[in-house]
Ligand SMILES: [Zn+2]
């Protein structure tokens with residue numbers, strides 16, 4: 624077995640807990656050197672709204688503005704900072720389409736999903752165009768499934784890159800999603816999962832549909848922020 628990022632050979636020895644607990648063995652897919660490039664966010668000191676690192680558990684100015692706009696705000700958890708290693712990882716995974724890389728964070732993300740204990744887990748869908756060119760939904764890959772929930776779908780038309788817009792333009796971006804069965808979210812604790820939290824725009828669009836349909840609690844999770 625070799626590191627999925629730098630191809631260095633990986634040594635893996637069974638540990639005592641592996642043997643005693645008879646747990647499923649998860650051999651590492653990254654070498655220590657590559658693993659160390661990723662910077663974990665400490666949720667104890669992050670913004671409770673967007674997961675921004677080191678905000679001291681206070682709602683950051685961006686989240687305060689989202690709150691003003693919607694009358695509520697997301698409660699988002701992000702696992703890692705979007706540093707250079709993560710940017711490079713995403714480039715290889717999403718844009719070069721190396722589907723093996725889903726394994727790198729699959730375990731951590733799935734454990735976090737379990738910890739958040741939602742009634743419904745809804746991964747943010749990709750557009751039909753992305754599906755046709757990339758061949759997979761990167762979020763589903765992280766969750767270890769290939770099955771779309773089918774509950775949240777893209778409306779006809781294209782998702783436009785959010786990062787080049789001004790804040791005002793972003794707030795008024797038309798809703799790109801629709802809920803195929805709004806009744807299914809009523810009274811539920813819903814977890815939205817995306818790969819990267821950039822401006823929050825995408826997650827807020829999805830969350831506002833669920834909110835309007837009577838979702839009881841909406842939380843969200845991303846690999847990076
Ligand atoms: Zn490596």
Ligand SMILES: [Zn+2]
Pocket residue numbers: 670671672673674675682683684685686
């Ligand atoms: Zn925030």
